[in-house]
Amino acid sequence: MFDFALTGLYQVFIPGNFLVLCIGVFMGITFGALPGLTATMGLALLVPFTFTMSPSAGLIMLAGIYVGAMYGDAIPAILINTPGTPAAIATTFDGFPLAQKGMAQHGLVAAAVASSFGSLVANVVLAAAAPPLAEISLKFGPPEYFWLGIFGLTIISTLSSGSLIKGFLAGCIGMILSAVGMAELGGDIRLTFGFTELQGGIELIVALIGFFCLPEILSSVIGQRRAAYAEKMTKPSLDVIWQVITALFRRPTLMFRSATIGTIIGFAPGAGGNIASMVSYNEAIRWDKHPEEYGKGTIKGVAASEAANSAMAPGSLIPLLTLGIPGSPPAAVILGALMLHGMRPGAELFTDYADITFAFIMGLLVAAFLVTIIGSFGSFVFSRIINIPSRYLAPAIVFMTVLGSYAIRNNMLDVWIMFIFGIIGYVSNKLKFHPAPIVLGLILGPFVEEGLVQSILAGKAAGGTFQYMVYRPISGVLIFLCIMSLLWPLFAAWRSKQKEAKVTELTGSKAERDVRDA
Amino acid sequence: MPDMSAPQSTKQLNADLIVGAISLGLAALVFFSTRELSELGGVFVDYILVALTALAALTIIKGFIKPERIEFFESAIERNNVLVGIGILLLYLIFLPMIGFLPASYAFYFCFNMYLADERFTTKNILSSAALTIVVVTAFYFIFHNFLEVPLPEGKWFE
Amino acid sequence: MKKLATIVFVVLCVCTLAIPALAGYPEKPITYQIPFGPGGQSDLEARRQQPLLEKALGVKVIVQYKPGGGGSIGWANLISQKPDGYFISGINIPHIVLQPLARGNAGYETDQLKPIALFQATPIGLAVLKDSPFKNLKDLVTYAKENPDAIVCGGSGTWSGHHIAHLQFSKAAGIKMTYIPSKGAAKSVAAFLGGHVMALWGNSNDLVQHADKIRVLAFGTREPFPNMPDAPTFESLGYKIYASIDRGAGAPPETPDEVIQVLEKAFLGIANDPKVKEQMKKDGFVPIAMGAAESKAYIAEKVVEWAPVVKEFKK
Numbered sequence: 001m002f003d004f005a006l007t008g009l010y011q012v013f014i015p016g017n018f019l020v021l022c023i024g025v026f027m028g029i030t031f032g033a034l035p036g037l038t039a040t041m042g043l044a045l046l047v048p049f050t051f052t053m054s055p056s057a058g059l060i061m062l063a064g065i066y067v068g069a070m071y072g073d074a075i076p077a078i079l080i081n082t083p084g085t086p087a088a089i090a091t092t093f094d095g096f097p098l099a100q101k102g103m104a105q106h107g108l109v110a111a112a113v114a115s116s117f118g119s120l121v122a123n124v125v126l127a128a129a130a131p132p133l134a135e136i137s138l139k140f141g142p143p144e145y146f147w148l149g150i151f152g153l154t155i156i157s158t159l160s161s162g163s164l165i166k167g168f169l170a171g172c173i174g175m176i177l178s179a180v181g182m183a184e185l186g187g188d189i190r191l192t193f194g195f196t197e198l199q200g201g202i203e204l205i206v207a208l209i210g211f212f213c214l215p216e217i218l219s220s221v222i223g224q225r226r227a228a229y230a231e232k233m234t235k236p237s238l239d240v241i242w243q244v245i246t247a248l249f250r251r252p253t254l255m256f257r258s259a260t261i262g263t264i265i266g267f268a269p270g271a272g273g274n275i276a277s278m279v280s281y282n283e284a285i286r287w288d289k290h291p292e293e294y295g296k297g298t299i300k301g302v303a304a305s306e307a308a309n310s311a312m313a314p315g316s317l318i319p320l321l322t323l324g325i326p327g328s329p330p331a332a333v334i335l336g337a338l339m340l341h342g343m344r345p346g347a348e349l350f351t352d353y354a355d356i357t358f359a360f361i362m363g364l365l366v367a368a369f370l371v372t373i374i375g376s377f378g379s380f381v382f383s384r385i386i387n388i389p390s391r392y393l394a395p396a397i398v399f400m401t402v403l404g405s406y407a408i409r410n411n412m413l414d415v416w417i418m419f420i421f422g423i424i425g426y427v428s429n430k431l432k433f434h435p436a437p438i439v440l441g442l443i444l445g446p447f448v449e450e451g452l453v454q455s456i457l458a459g460k461a462a463g464g465t466f467q468y469m470v471y472r473p474i475s476g477v478l479i480f481l482c483i484m485s486l487l488w489p490l491f492a493a494w495r496s497k498q499k500e501a502k503v504t505e506l507t508g509s510k511a512e513r514d515v516r517d518a
Numbered sequence: 519m520p521d522m523s524a525p526q527s528t529k530q531l532n533a534d535l536i537v538g539a540i541s542l543g544l545a546a547l548v549f550f551s552t553r554e555l556s557e558l559g560g561v562f563v564d565y566i567l568v569a570l571t572a573l574a575a576l577t578i579i580k581g582f583i584k585p586e587r588i589e590f591f592e593s594a595i596e597r598n599n600v601l602v603g604i605g606i607l608l609l610y611l612i613f614l615p616m617i618g619f620l621p622a623s624y625a626f627y628f629c630f631n632m633y634l635a636d637e638r639f640t641t642k643n644i645l646s647s648a649a650l651t652i653v654v655v656t657a658f659y660f661i662f663h664n665f666l667e668v669p670l671p672e673g674k675w676f677e
Numbered sequence: 678m679k680k681l682a683t684i685v686f687v688v689l690c691v692c693t694l695a696i697p698a699l700a701g702y703p704e705k706p707i708t709y710q711i712p713f714g715p716g717g718q719s720d721l722e723a724r725r726q727q728p729l730l731e732k733a734l735g736v737k738v739i740v741q742y743k744p745g746g747g748g749s750i751g752w753a754n755l756i757s758q759k760p761d762g763y764f765i766s767g768i769n770i771p772h773i774v775l776q777p778l779a780r781g782n783a784g785y786e787t788d789q790l791k792p793i794a795l796f797q798a799t800p801i802g803l804a805v806l807k808d809s810p811f812k813n814l815k816d817l818v819t820y821a822k823e824n825p826d827a828i829v830c831g832g833s834g835t836w837s838g839h840h841i842a843h844l845q846f847s848k849a850a851g852i853k854m855t856y857i858p859s860k861g862a863a864k865s866v867a868a869f870l871g872g873h874v875m876a877l878w879g880n881s882n883d884l885v886q887h888a889d890k891i892r893v894l895a896f897g898t899r900e901p902f903p904n905m906p907d908a909p910t911f912e913s914l915g916y917k918i919y920a921s922i923d924r925g926a927g928a929p930p931e932t933p934d935e936v937i938q939v940l941e942k943a944f945l946g947i948a949n950d951p952k953v954k955e956q957m958k959k960d961g962f963v964p965i966a967m968g969a970a971e972s973k974a975y976i977a978e979k980v981v982e983w984a985p986v987v988k989e990f991k992k
Contacts, residue, residue: 044715044742048724138871142857165580166534169541169573175566176548182746184860186559187779187835189746191551196753196784200745221634222603224596324886325867332716332863339721339960344886391634395627396654398607402614402623403658407668409750410743412615419611423604430590431533446860449562454857456561458873461829461855558835669708669741 008358024061028068036404039069043333055341056359063363070310074111082213086274087309090281094301102232104383109244110299112375118307119368121259122314134322143469146451147478154485174441197413210421211435229386262308266315280308534581541574619670627651706737710766712751714744733943753784760929762936768927779836792972794944795925798963802896814894821852828854831874839878842920885961
């Protein structure tokens with residue numbers, strides 16, 4: 001296998017191929033960064049260009065696009081609180097606060113480094129252990145999807161640090177929204193109220209732009225007439241890059257854990273990386289000694305999210321290359337490209353077509369490095385973007401989001417949905433009702449539903465739905481994780497109260513301390 | 519301690535009650551729209567409705583016991599700003615399919631830019647606004663429409 | 678005499694005016710809509726055809742995606758477009774037949790889509806894993822008779838080609854089996870390979886791809902499937918089940934016949950191209966070349982065949 005890896009690497013560095021890789025990475029970053037354009041769209045638009053190239057060159061370019069997009073989506077997430085693709089939702093949680101504090105460059109560099117790291121780890125796993133992992137991924141059946149979806153929902157308990165009830169309420173609303181449109185498994189049309197365009201359901205990216213981007217503009221730029229997007233200006237410098245890199249290297253557990261989560265979620269077929277970043281973020285909070293730092297702007301949060309969502313990309317290619325089952329929509333497009341070049345997924349990819357396949361995999365690896373370089377140096381330019389006065393920037397952003405929302409499905413209704421969600425998001429924020437759980441419900445609703453309905457059907461045939469859904473090894477593990485995840489905040493609260501009690505015992509109550517320290 | 523110095527130009531709202539009430543309304547709406555679904559299509563919706571109703575009820579109860587009060591708008595100025603902003607956006611979306619993407623976008627960018635400027639309607643402002651509008655909007659239109667071949671709405675009035 | 682000459686002259690003038698209108702098509706780029714997302718089979722076929730279409734028609738062909746509703750959004754969009762031949766869409770059978778039948782209001786009616794040609798058939802087969810206790814279709818039927826609803830078959834979607842095949846076969850064999858839909862062919866194959874369903878209603882290209890891991894109990898074709906000649910057909914086992922997913926192209930209603938003819942010629946030219954046929958066969962598809970009239974008749978036939986099945990099983 002090593003010699004294949006070396007030939008693959010050699011292929012990547014052929015001048016023509018390397019150029020194409022760089023172009024791919026640039027395009028990927030651009031597509032990832034423009035809200036409304038997604039990695040899938042970028043790949044789909046550029047696949048025809050790859051026809052004229054040799055299979056290796058074409059696939060190397062696609063590799064560049066995919067990896068680039070997985071970093072690119074962090075840029076608007078950090079700068080304007082808008083995830084460039086759904087995979088970057090969790091990046092906004094700490095990314096935007098960083099930008100507010102004038103540390104946008106920190107966030108951007110952290111995103112670049114974490115993205116590269118995540119990509120790297122996942123690629124090594126892909127190259128070394130794809131076939132056995134693919135077999136494991138097949139073991140995920142309907143009950144596993146259901147419990148995985150529920151596990152994803154338990155993240156709400158961490159995200160809604162205020163009121164758990166309202167958090168889960170938001171999650172339920174999100175799940176109802178996910179039911180709009182054609183029921184994939186029942187065939188009926190639900191909740192479209194006569195709008196035939198809604199048969200396709202509510203497009204996730206449109207909802208994201210509505211919930212994340214517009215409320216920010218409405219409240220700060222319009223409502224409070226803030227002259228610039230962030231409260232403090234960002235002053236980019238070279239030091240920052242070095243600082244961030246060293247800071248992240250001092251936290252290997254955070255980085256490895258995030259990358260692993262991303263890889264695993266990547267290869268559960270169809271689970272989609274959209275939740276990888278959120279699960280990773282959640283776990284980062286859970287295992288950190290200072291969880292209160294999250295949400296206020298720490299590069300740890302950005303790193304956790306970005307490492308996971310970048311690891312998801314090679315992860316989703318594992319079932320693709322070995323079994324021909326795409327683990328995510330961009331993987332589906334890559335499948336198409338492979339088929340068009342006459343390469344069929346399966347054992348032959350690693351034997352007859354090994355040189356091209358490994359050129360692709362090595363392309364993913366090298367692209368990961370390129371992302372660090374381009375991302376770090378690009379951070380100088382990108383972070384200055386939010387220094388542009390908002391009266392120029394905000395109209396441009398709104399204009400772009402309208403364009404993007406329309407472009408996704410060529411549907412004016414999507415633009416209206418974005419607008420309406422923008423207003424809902426704004427009102428929600430005012431009512432202290434955070435929109436992140438709604439989005440989580442919107443994303444996870446289909447998984448939970450698919451798992452539930454299929455399990456009910458299969459369970460009936462097998463004699464008992466409850467048994468079918470619970471008495472299985474992987475399900476058991478997932479159920480355990482769900483319970484843990486739900487109870488953890490209570491445990492953490494109890495633990496911090498104990499700590500507080502101890503401190504009080506030793507040094508007097510907080511009020512007394514405050515007086516003393518004043 | 520109540521803050522006596524802030525002008526009470528906007529009233530305090532009980533956030534929990536509002537959220538709970540809206541959620542219940544939503545649950546009712548969804549309930550009545552989904553009674554004719556097939557078994558497979560309806561089972562998920564039913565489960566979620568149960569959860570939604572329960573949580574909404576809990577929120578309302580909390581609204582009576584320990585309400586979370588918020589001030590919606592910090593001042594009348596803010597309220598007016600937001601309403602005008604929403605208005606401009608609304609007009610943009612309404613006119614988009616009517617006069618076409620490019621004209622509507624030019625108008626929108628120009629108006630929005632002017633609205634956000636601190637001093638209004640000086641010649642310098644108007645000119646710089648117009649120039650920026652043309653450059654930014656046209657550039658993006660070009661990239662999306664001509665390079666990426668994404669179809670954009672043509673004006674109905676011009677057909 | 679003068680009057681006759683004038684009349685002839687006028688008629689000639691009118692004719693020459695009309696000729697550019699006809700001979701001019703196509704002059705602008707044509708939009709080829711795919712009612713599904715990128716990366717799917719319909720997309721792949723369109724991409725394969727794109728350069729050949731551009732050559733045959735002499736204008737640019739722009740591929741556009743309009744996914745949603747299993748294709749219904751795209752077809753609803755198609756019927757609202759101008760019937761001038763500059764907007765066409767991929768069409769899929771049985772989708773365009775079953776969706777209006779099953780949904781009541783799918784946003785379009787089957788006869789509103791004017792077919793141009795059908796160029797690819799994907800026969801549907803019923804398969805089990807190699808280690809399954811069912812060695813042939815008879816085993817399956819016997820087991821099902823003794824254990825109603827116990828056999829779990831996977832497939833893609835509800836009221837889809839797979840689902841209809843399942844219903845038709847169950848009726849023909851007098852058995853009851855459980856059908857578990859998945860979101861898309863790839864996921865149904867994953868569920869099957871992972872052992873979560875006992876049998877799979879699969880598309881021929883997926884079955885060919887995993888041929889070494891599965892055993893096909895029967896194909897819904899009239900002739901044995903060329904890539905797997907040993908697998909029997911339903912017909913040869915006594916069940917008149919013909920199931921396949923067919924892909925083609927269609928235009929808005931009212932599109933002039935002359936325009937359809939030009940498009941038909943282009944599509945059929947590609948469908949009959951030996952290189953294209955070779956590629957399709959290698960991937961596990963059956964190349965077909967049905968023109969506009971033939972396709973229309975075929976679709977009408979399918980409507981007649983499936984309407985009663987939908988009515989019977991839809992509760």
